[in-house]
Amino acid sequence: MIKTYALRTWTFLKSLRLTIVLLSLLMALVVLCTLAQVEMGTAGAVNAYMRSFIVWRQFAALPFPIPIFPGAALVGLFLTINLAGRTLELQRTWAKAGLWLVHVGLVVLFAGEFVAGMMQVDTNLSIEVGQTVNYVQSYKNTELAVIDVTDPTWDEVYSVPDTALAKGGAIAIQGTPITLNVKRYFANAELSNLPPGAPPSLATAGVGTGVAVVERPLVSADNEMNQASVFVEPVASGHSYGVWLASVAMGAPQAFTHEGRTYTLAMRLRRQYLPYAFTLKQFRHDVYPGTDIPKNFSSLVQVVNPSRSESREVLIYMNQPLRYEGKTFYQASFGKNDTLSILSVVENPGWLLPYVSCVLVALGLLVHFAIVLRRSLKRRQGQKGA
Amino acid sequence: MKNLAKTISWGAGALALIIALTFALPGAKPRGFDTGGFGNLPILEGGRVKPLDSLARNSLLVIHSRQGFRHDGRMVGPDEWILDVLFRPQVADQQPIFVIDDPDVISLIGAKQTKNRNYFSFADLAPHLDEIQKQASSAQPIVAQKRSRFQSAIINLFDRVYLFYKLRNTLQLAGSPGLGWELQSLGTADATLRHTDLTQLAHFRILPPQAGMGPDAWQSIGQALTAADTGGPLHPGLIPLAKLNAAYVGNDPAAFNLALSDMNAVVSNLKPGALSHATNETVFNRAQPFFVGLSIYLVAFIVLCISWIWKPEILRPTAYSLLCSGAIVHTLGLAARIILQGRPPVTNLYSSAVFVGWAAVILGLIVERMYRKGFGTAVAAMAGFASLLVAQNLGTEGDTMEMMRAVLDSNFWLATHVVTITIGYSGTFLAGAIAIAYGIRKHIVTKVDVETDKALVDMAYGIICFALFFSFVGTVLGGIWADQSWGRFWGWDPKENGALLIVLWNAIILHARMAGYVRDRGIMVRAIFGNIITACSWFGVNMLGVGLHSYGFMDQAFWALTGFIASQVVLMGICYAPARFWLPRPGSHA
Numbered sequence: 016m017i018k019t020y021a022l023r024t025w026t027f028l029k030s031l032r033l034t035i036v037l038l039s040l041l042m043a044l045v046v047l048c049t050l051a052q053v054e055m056g057t058a059g060a061v062n063a064y065m066r067s068f069i070v071w072r073q074f075a076a077l078p079f080p081i082p083i084f085p086g087a088a089l090v091g092l093f094l095t096i097n098l099a100g101r102t103l104e105l106q107r108t109w110a111k112a113g114l115w116l117v118h119v120g121l122v123v124l125f126a127g128e129f130v131a132g133m134m135q136v137d138t139n140l141s142i143e144v145g146q147t148v149n150y151v152q153s154y155k156n157t158e159l160a161v162i163d164v165t166d167p168t169w170d171e172v173y174s175v176p177d178t179a180l181a182k183g184g185a186i187a188i189q190g191t192p193i194t195l196n197v198k199r200y201f202a203n204a205e206l207s208n209l210p211p212g213a214p215p216s217l218a219t220a221g222v223g224t225g226v227a228v229v230e231r232p233l234v235s236a237d238n239e240m241n242q243a244s245v246f247v248e249p250v251a252s253g254h255s256y257g258v259w260l261a262s263v264a265m266g267a268p269q270a271f272t273h274e275g276r277t278y279t280l281a282m283r284l285r286r287q288y289l290p291y292a293f294t295l296k297q298f299r300h301d302v303y304p305g306t307d308i309p310k311n312f313s314s315l316v317q318v319v320n321p322s323r324s325e326s327r328e329v330l331i332y333m334n335q336p337l338r339y340e341g342k343t344f345y346q347a348s349f350g351k352n353d354t355l356s357i358l359s360v361v362e363n364p365g366w367l368l369p370y371v372s373c374v375l376v377a378l379g380l381l382v383h384f385a386i387v388l389r390r391s392l393k394r395r396q397g398q399k400g401a
Numbered sequence: 402m403k404n405l406a407k408t409i410s411w412g413a414g415a416l417a418l419i420i421a422l423t424f425a426l427p428g429a430k431p432r433g434f435d436t437g438g439f440g441n442l443p444i445l446e447g448g449r450v451k452p453l454d455s456l457a458r459n460s461l462l463v464i465h466s467r468q469g470f471r472h473d474g475r476m477v478g479p480d481e482w483i484l485d486v487l488f489r490p491q492v493a494d495q496q497p498i499f500v501i502d503d504p505d506v507i508s509l510i511g512a513k514q515t516k517n518r519n520y521f522s523f524a525d526l527a528p529h530l531d532e533i534q535k536q537a538s539s540a541q542p543i544v545a546q547k548r549s550r551f552q553s554a555i556i557n558l559f560d561r562v563y564l565f566y567k568l569r570n571t572l573q574l575a576g577s578p579g580l581g582w583e584l585q586s587l588g589t590a591d592a593t594l595r596h597t598d599l600t601q602l603a604h605f606r607i608l609p610p611q612a613g614m615g616p617d618a619w620q621s622i623g624q625a626l627t628a629a630d631t632g633g634p635l636h637p638g639l640i641p642l643a644k645l646n647a648a649y650v651g652n653d654p655a656a657f658n659l660a661l662s663d664m665n666a667v668v669s670n671l672k673p674g675a676l677s678h679a680t681n682e683t684v685f686n687r688a689q690p691f692f693v694g695l696s697i698y699l700v701a702f703i704v705l706c707i708s709w710i711w712k713p714e715i716l717r718p719t720a721y722s723l724l725c726s727g728a729i730v731h732t733l734g735l736a737a738r739i740i741l742q743g744r745p746p747v748t749n750l751y752s753s754a755v756f757v758g759w760a761a762v763i764l765g766l767i768v769e770r771m772y773r774k775g776f777g778t779a780v781a782a783m784a785g786f787a788s789l790l791v792a793q794n795l796g797t798e799g800d801t802m803e804m805m806r807a808v809l810d811s812n813f814w815l816a817t818h819v820v821t822i823t824i825g826y827s828g829t830f831l832a833g834a835i836a837i838a839y840g841i842r843k844h845i846v847t848k849v850d851v852e853t854d855k856a857l858v859d860m861a862y863g864i865i866c867f868a869l870f871f872s873f874v875g876t877v878l879g880g881i882w883a884d885q886s887w888g889r890f891w892g893w894d895p896k897e898n899g900a901l902l903i904v905l906w907n908a909i910i911l912h913a914r915m916a917g918y919v920r921d922r923g924i925m926v927r928a929i930f931g932n933i934i935t936a937c938s939w940f941g942v943n944m945l946g947v948g949l950h951s952y953g954f955m956d957q958a959f960w961a962l963t964g965f966i967a968s969q970v971v972l973m974g975i976c977y978a979p980a981r982f983w984l985p986r987p988g989s990h991a
Binding site (some may be wrong): 031032034035038039041042045048051054057060061065105124127128137149238243303304306308309310311333334335336343345347359360361362366369370372373376377380381384387388391 | 890
């Protein structure tokens with residue numbers, strides 16, 4: 016009994032009828048998502064229609080949103096099962112070789128999108144002409160940096176990610192005698208000068224004593240940023256150095272000294288330090304003569320990698336990114352009167368999969384259509400002969 | 402009889418080519434002036450070096466919607482017009498070239514609307530320039546999609562008037578005695594001010610870079626005069642230009658033509674190759690291969706239609722031979738664009754229309770060779786005609802060989818992604834066209850011809866396979882290009898979604914056929930729907946005005962697209978309806 020149900024379900028899941036229904040649903044979703052972009056923006060529409068299992072809709076008359084359509088994630092899931100089922104179903108003959116290639120290629124393509132969705136890390140690297148930078152920076156995530164600045168030639172950086180701050184409690188900084196007691200963490204906050212007569216700040220040391228902090232709801236739009244802020248109490252060898260306020264909204268880092276070593280505290284966008292460094296030698300922003308039409312943006316960087324004893328110049332320009340040590344650096348933006356170059360940095364272990372898929376599917380379609388054409392020509396020849 | 406048919410058909414094709422060739426020949430010299438030679442002079446405008454003739458044609462297209470106009474009982478061509486604008490603004494100002502269709506704009510300038518198109522001269526508009534500018538600058542901050550009809554029309558008029566104004570102040574300040582006088586009064590305080598004005602108003606740069614300067618250092622008249630004001634050397638091109646100016650104003654064709662050869666010598670000396678490149682482009686402009694090709698396709702289509710009712714043994718090969726001639730002209734035009742621009746065939750919406758038509762015609766020719774039923778010729782001629790007509794309408798917005806913005810400046814990706822995806826469009830359209838032919842034929846032809854029906858379905862099926870291949874590969878290549886330039890393979894951008902829709906739709910048709918859910922008629926109806934999807938993906942996403950790919954909002958095109966979709970829906974209905982469903986059924990009392 017159970018077996019027949021399972022068999023029936025499997026037959027349904029791998030049926031061509033389901034393929035067609037799913038492809039049609041996907042078409043409808045793509046159309047809806049495209050139209051919705053006018054109102055919701057690209058990111059909003061993609062999240063609502065493409066990266067969701069169910070498309071929800073809030074009607075004015077109802078207090079809660081109701082599901083109106085399966086989301087592309089759900090359709091994609093079924094399509095993958097369906098695709099796998101159909102692929103297994105294909106006869107293992109040379110006549111079907113093309114179709115095999117096509118469907119394996121599609122599986123690779125879906126896998127590539129899945130890997131990108133799950134594992135791709137987007138960061139950026141802003142660099143001014145003449146400056147040397149050895150880290151990439153997150154767009155959204157933050158960290159509390161504790162930096163030992165005692166040696167004027169070398170900064171030792173210890174950092175606590177925002178996720179650890181959000182959990183709170185005592186955080187021991189490995190490699191130093193310091194433990195941070197998180198008093199309060201704000202994922203997004205608005206800072207202002209403490210008005211006279213207001214309740215005192217949580218901070219007992221540093222500039223934070225004169226600052227009022229008000230919690231704000233999280234923002235997610237592309238052009239807005241969360242002002243992550245935290246009250247922490249550094250404790251070392253049983254001695255407290257007071258409660259300090261650190262925030263992304265604040266500029267200069269604040270320092271305290273413990274046993275002859277000076278540490279600074281600063282909340283900043285999360286950095287990932289690289290075992291190599293980039294120096295921007297030149298940034299070019301060319302326009303076509305007599306116009307403002309941009310012709311080219313390019314950054315000439317010196318890549319210095321001591322671990323490989325490598326030091327070479329690389330030109331990064333439009334459509335010509337630098338792939339280096341698993342990261343890809345793209346010319347993305349510029350500023351400060353063409354002296355600042357911003358490279359977007361993408362780390363996607365699956366970046367090669369779409370290329371593989373493209374070759375497989377193209378080859379498969381060619382083989383299959385060649386087989387079909389040959390069969391049709393043969394048939395026509397047969398008819399003529401008769 | 403067979404030989405006669407052959408002679409007539411190939412004769413017709415050859416005749417069409419000869420007529421096409423006559424377009425490329427230089428025109429007459431109005432009043433003895435070598436205006437064509439003047440149009441050959443290279444200039445720098447819009448970021449590229451082009452002949453003055455191209456600028457004249459494109460400016461006249463923008464201002465007047467045509468490349469020439471009738472005035473005082475004769476045709477004025479683009480080269481003669483630009484000469485008047487540059488050197489005799491008092492004449493050009495009187496020519497009624499500004500087309501204004503919007504009734505509110507017409508009443509704003511105090512004129513009455515007439516039944517015909519309304520043409521105004523610059524002199525007519527001159528008293529209202531302040532008002533036009535005031536209205537335009539108050540409409541300017543509103544985003545294009547939200548402007549009212551009047552606001553769009555007034556901004557459009559302002560842009561055209563401003564273009565004309567800049568042109569007439571590029572080689573000399575309008576109303577001044579001319580370039581010769583400027584050269585005599587160099588260095589005076591008044592002159593310096595005038596030369597600053599000339600520099601600011603200049604629409605193009607006509608003086609080639611002098612020895613020792615960068616290859617892009619073309620100068621406008623204002624720049625060269627300003628340099629001379631401060632004691633710098635005189636640019637060698639200024640004197641022949643001043644002579645050209647004086648001779649044209651003084652109505653002395655011999656002196657004009659002599660000064661022109663002086664100017665040509667200066668250009669050839671300073672920038673070898675620029676003059677011949679400009680001359681080639683002028684020949685291409687004059688030949689108008691896409692307009693000629695469009696006309697030949699139309700004739701071929703009409704001849705083919707006639708062949709179905711009269712003398713098919715002669716007319717069908719004639720139509721095929723005409724189609725071949727049209728394809729030759731079309732191919733030569735496409736090749737000329739590729740050579741002149743140094744880029745792959747598709748660089749903007751205009752050239753995509755030219756290329757879609759070309760690929761559809763070539764595919765149709767192949768199909769006709771395979772099946773020889775006249776249908777390949779019919780749909781190829783129709784597809785070629787329709788897409789070149791679309792191209793003609795898209796080409797009225799200015800230079801069709803404009804420069805590519807940084808991210809698009811990649812011949813490799815333009816040649817691979819853009820070309821493959823455009824061939825995918827062609828295939829989908831051609832399959833749709835065959836399906837339309839199938840649907841209409843079913844209702845017209847009296848006797849049932851299973852074999853022809855089967856052949857048409859086979860053609861459509863084969864072309865859908867072809868289109869699926871190219872649109873899939875093109876879409877994935879686009880993703881790879883995006884990965885190369887922005888670091889993401891797929892971003893659900895409207896243009897990407899449009900391409901994906903074509904792939905999905907073709908895949909649905911093929912899967913439905915394989916599973917046996919649709920038969921011949923079902924495939925054909927779906928192939929017509931493919932036209933709608935392709936048109937939306939090609940033009941519709943540009944109208945959404947979001948995303949990285951949108952190249953401009955086109956409101957007139959919106960209505961054209963809506964009309965096209967409606968027509969396709971009707972054709973789907975016609976194709977779906979059983980043959981002769983309108984006849985009274987036997988036994989009914991109609």
